[in-house]
Amino acid sequence: MNLILLAIPFFVLLIITEVVIDRVSKTGFYRVNDSISSMNAGLLSRVIIAFKKLIPLTIYIVIEKNYGLFDFQESVGLWIIAFVLYDFCYYWNHRFGHEINILWASHVVHHSSEEYNLTTALRQTSGSVLSWIFYIPMALAGIEPIMLISVAALNLLYQFWVHTRHIPKLGWYEVLFVTPSNHRVHHATNECYIDRNYGGVFIIWDKMFNTFQEEINEKPCIYGIRKPIKSWNPIWVNLHFYTQLVRDAWRTQRWQDKVLIWFKPTGWRPADMEEKFPLAKYDPSTFEKFDNPIPEFNTWYSLFQHITVVAAIVLLLKYTNAMNSTELLLLGSFIILSCYSIGAILQDKKWAVWLEYIRYSALLYYLYSLDVAELTFMMITGTAIVSLIATLFLKLAEEPEQASL
Ligand SMILES: [Zn+2]
Numbered sequence: 363m364n365l366i367l368l369a370i371p372f373f374v375l376l377i378i379t380e381v382v383i384d385r386v387s388k389t390g391f392y393r394v395n396d397s398i399s400s401m402n403a404g405l406l407s408r409v410i411i412a413f414k415k416l417i418p419l420t421i422y423i424v425i426e427k428n429y430g431l432f433d434f435q436e437s438v439g440l441w442i443i444a445f446v447l448y449d450f451c452y453y454w455n456h457r458f459g460h461e462i463n464i465l466w467a468s469h470v471v472h473h474s475s476e477e478y479n480l481t482t483a484l485r486q487t488s489g490s491v492l493s494w495i496f497y498i499p500m501a502l503a504g505i506e507p508i509m510l511i512s513v514a515a516l517n518l519l520y521q522f523w524v525h526t527r528h529i530p531k532l533g534w535y536e537v538l539f540v541t542p543s544n545h546r547v548h549h550a551t552n553e554c555y556i557d558r559n560y561g562g563v564f565i566i567w568d569k570m571f572n573t574f575q576e577e578i579n580e581k582p583c584i585y586g587i588r589k590p591i592k593s594w595n596p597i598w599v600n601l602h603f604y605t606q607l608v609r610d611a612w613r614t615q616r617w618q619d620k621v622l623i624w625f626k627p628t629g630w631r632p633a634d635m636e637e638k639f640p641l642a643k644y645d646p647s648t649f650e651k652f653d654n655p656i657p658e659f660n661t662w663y664s665l666f667q668h669i670t671v672v673a674a675i676v677l678l679l680k681y682t683n684a685m686n687s688t689e690l691l692l693l694g695s696f697i698i699l700s701c702y703s704i705g706a707i708l709q710d711k712k713w714a715v716w717l718e719y720i721r722y723s724a725l726l727y728y729l730y731s732l733d734v735a736e737l738t739f740m741m742i743t744g745t746a747i748v749s750l751i752a753t754l755f756l757k758l759a760e761e762p763e764q765a766s767l
């Protein structure tokens with residue numbers, strides 16, 4: 363049972379509800395480009411997780427099988443213990459994710475939206491390579507991998523609803539749990555809020571380890587990261603900080619710094635890099651959200667394409683186990699290419715239209731080669747043909763000056 367797959371209809375319903383509330387109350391918490399980028403990052407992360415199926419033996423399984431201290435019988439009590447233990451491990455994973463360069467390179471994706479709404483919750487990283495280390499205590503305790511996956515999914519699902527600006531403080535509930543108010547603080551770049559409130563479900567860990575900060579009415583949160591990415595490309599969003607670390611490690615003269623840079627506190631750079639290639643200092647008073655106007659048709663086109671990719675991810679999640687490696691790689695690659703292409707349209711890249719032609723021509727050729735006439739295939743074919751025709755109406759300008767990759 364894939365909990366994330368089951369949750370997709372609720373995600374969609376709640377996002378639509380929040381968009382309606384946003385439009386009616388004119389709060390302006392939603393921008394199409396930002397929301398699609400957040401959801402694209404989420405889709406990408408799910409494809410990468412599905413690809414991991416191709417490497418079945420993970421370190422967690424090996425440790426749990428060979429070194430697990432206890433052989434627990436499944437019970438309600440064990441599920442509760444596993445849920446709480448996971449959240450404790452998550453707290454440290456999340457905290458180090460903010461405090462160490464190599465871990466921030468992955469977690470930065472979740473913070474890269476300059477808005478804060480339910481789609482921000484879906485902006486998840488695809489590049490987390492070291493997170494598993496923080497869950498080794500659960501393997502050593504003898505928690506079965508399936509239980510870890512389930513409590514991890516429940517933890518992630520809980521975090522969805524806290525990404526909203528429409529829910530105020532919740533009284534006594536704030537004492538124990540992560541809430542919209544205390545998680546808004548976590549996403550803020552204001553000096554008084556930075557690196558606070560790491561909990562996933564319980565806020566008690568932050569109170570125990572002195573990382574808690576309450577939301578202050580007089581200090582409205584400024585969302586985003588201190589070195590804005592200025593991009594709607596979900597692949598670049600995942601790679602940009604890794605790229606900076608690789609570049610600095612390559613260029614710096616001291617060999618110790620080539621290694622140390624990865625494990626130093628977030629933002630640390632070798633002295634010669636600071637001197638030769640200084641980065642702009644963050645100044646909240648001059649902060650401006652990244653935005654670039656594009657024709658209305660392009661916005662609607664991107665939105666329509668995004669909906670088709672959501673349908674594709676539902677197929678992927680539903681049939682992951684039934685698909686062979688080739689099918690999984692083909693569908694996964696199509697989703698990744700689609701997310702990349704939609705990001706390029708939102709960023710007004712002229713070449714995006716060619717990418718769209720290639721994407722849909724390849725899909726139509728593939729469907730034709732399958733030679734099946736099921737309703738799903740006919741619907742996909744119809745969508746591909748309509749999309750190909752729609753690309754003729756895309757008007758893409760030259761790249762806007764302020765945009766990066
Ligand atoms: Zn975080």
Ligand SMILES: [Zn+2]
Nearest residue numbers: 472483525545
């Ligand atoms: Zn968050």
